[in-house]
Amino acid sequence: MSAQSISDDDFADVQRWVHEAAGISLGPSKKALVCGRWAKRLAVRQCASIGEYLRLLRSGADRAEWQVALDLLTTNETYFFREPKHFDFLARTVLAGTRRGQSLRIWSAACSSGEEPYSLAMLLTHHLGEGPWEVVATDISTRVLARAQSAVYPLERTKDIPKDYLNRFCLKGTGPHVNEILVKKELRQRVRFLQANLNGSLPPLGEFDVVFLRNVMIYFDVPTKSALIKKIAATLKPGGYLIIGHSESLNGVSTVVNSVGPSIYQKPA
Numbered sequence: 001m002s003a004q005s006i007s008d009d010d011f012a013d014v015q016r017w018v019h020e021a022a023g024i025s026l027g028p029s030k031k032a033l034v035c036g037r038w039a040k041r042l043a044v045r046q047c048a049s050i051g052e053y054l055r056l057l058r059s060g061a062d063r064a065e066w067q068v069a070l071d072l073l074t075t076n077e078t079y080f081f082r083e084p085k086h087f088d089f090l091a092r093t094v095l096a097g098t099r100r101g102q103s104l105r106i107w108s109a110a111c112s113s114g115e116e117p118y119s120l121a122m123l124l125t126h127h128l129g130e131g132p133w134e135v136v137a138t139d140i141s142t143r144v145l146a147r148a149q150s151a152v153y154p155l156e157r158t159k160d161i162p163k164d165y166l167n168r169f170c171l172k173g174t175g176p177h178v179n180e181i182l183v184k185k186e187l188r189q190r191v192r193f194l195q196a197n198l199n200g201s202l203p204p205l206g207e208f209d210v211v212f213l214r215n216v217m218i219y220f221d222v223p224t225k226s227a228l229i230k231k232i233a234a235t236l237k238p239g240g241y242l243i244i245g246h247s248e249s250l251n252g253v254s255t256v257v258n259s260v261g262p263s264i265y266q267k268p269a
Contacts, residue, residue: 005035006031006034006035006050007050007051009051010049010050010051010054011028011031011034011050013050013051013054014026014034014050014054017054017057017058018070018073019224021066021070021197021199022070022074022140022197022198022199023198023199023219023220023224023228024073024074024219024220025219025220025221025224026073033073034050034073035050037072037073038050038053038069038072038073041053041065041068041069041072045065053069057069067142070140070141071141071142071143071144074140074141077112077215078112078113078115078116079115079157079160080115080118080119080153080157080158080160080161081119081160081161081162082115082116082119082160082214083214083245083246083263084160085246086212086214086243086263086264087119087120087123089243089261089264090120090123090210090243091123091127093241094209094210094241095123095124095127095128096127098127098128100128100129100131101131101132102131102132103131103132103133104124104128104131104132104133104134104209104210105133105134105135105136105206105207105208105209105210106120106124106133106134106135106136106208106209106210106211106212107135107136107137107138107205107208107210107211107212107235108120108135108136108137108138108212109138109196109198109211109212109213109216109232110138110139110140110198110213110214110215110216111137111138111139111144111145111148111193112139112141112144112148113144113147113148113153114137114144114147114148114149114151114183114191114193115153115157116137116212116214117135117136117137117148117191117193118151118169118183118187118188118191119161120135120212121135121169121187121190121191122161122165122168122169122187124190125169125187125190126165133190134190134192135190135191135192136191136192136194136205136208137191137192137193137194138193138194138195138196138198138203138205139195139196140195140196140197140198142195145193145195148193149188149193151182151183151188152173152177152180152181152182153180153181153183154179154180155172155173155179155180155181156179158170158181166181169183169184169187170182170183170184171184198216198228198231198232199224199228202231202235205235206235207235207236207237207240208235208236208237208240209236209237209240209241210240210241210242210243211232211235211236211240211241211242211243212243213228213232213242213243213244214243214244214245214248214263215245215247215248216244216245217244217245217248217253218245218247218248222252222253225250225253225254226253226254229242229250229253229254229256229257230254230256233254233256233257233267236257236267237267238267238268238269239266239267239268239269240266240267241260241264241265241266241267242257242264242265242266242267243263243264243265244263244264244265245263246262246263248263249263250265
């Protein structure tokens with residue numbers, strides 16, 4: 001299926017559907033992406049066109065297919081210790097002021113395939129030991145959540161993990177798995193994975209000291225960003241921190257949190 005095989009009306013309907021489903025704004029240049037990622041599903045579901053496939057998705061008759069279709073249109077690029085200045089800030093500002101035995105909760109709100117929450121868990125274990133801390137990790141995609149919970153990663157994706165962390169928290173594969181690593185069980189048990197659509201009603205998550213919401217809002221329009229930040233801020237404890245991607249900003253989006261540094265915000269105490 002080529003980009004030319006989808007009508008302007010059908011593509012506009014795709015744009016409406018994905019915005020309603022996940023708050024994502026698809027630009028006109030994404031026609032080829034939609035066609036390429038949905039082509040196999042049209043064949044599997046014996047749909048003659050994108051329009052027919054959308055009617056199936058909107059009917060509500062097959063929630064599993066709805067999730068598959070959405071998973072295929074979401075981007076899930078991540079890696080361990082991405083944007084390291086954020087982890088430096090967390091260690092220097094938050095963890096340095098947290099006593100051993102003191103409760104601390106961090107939410108990785110768009111965790112993708114798990115590298116971010118496992119990076120956080122490594123850092124927290126290093127600084128706080130086995131204390132009463134927790135990492136909660138959510139994503140809209142069931143596909144990437146399954147990958148995250150498996151905790152198996154190609155060896156080449158571990159280059160940014162500090163060597164002592166890699167030796168302490170990961171097992172290197174052997175035999176057919178020689179080019180893979182497995183995050184150790186004791187670390188996996190400290191991360192709780194849940195599905196959550198940030199554009200919908202959130203599951204009961206409790207309050208957090210820090211929320212990582214990185215490289216998500218680049219896909220949202222301003223009203224969607226504003227509504228999301230209001231929702232995220234409601235989960236932050238007074239004085240808690242919201243960390244977004246380096247390429248993102250809340251200027252003109254929200255005033256419910258205050259900037260304390262590039263891409264780092266704090267809820268008023």
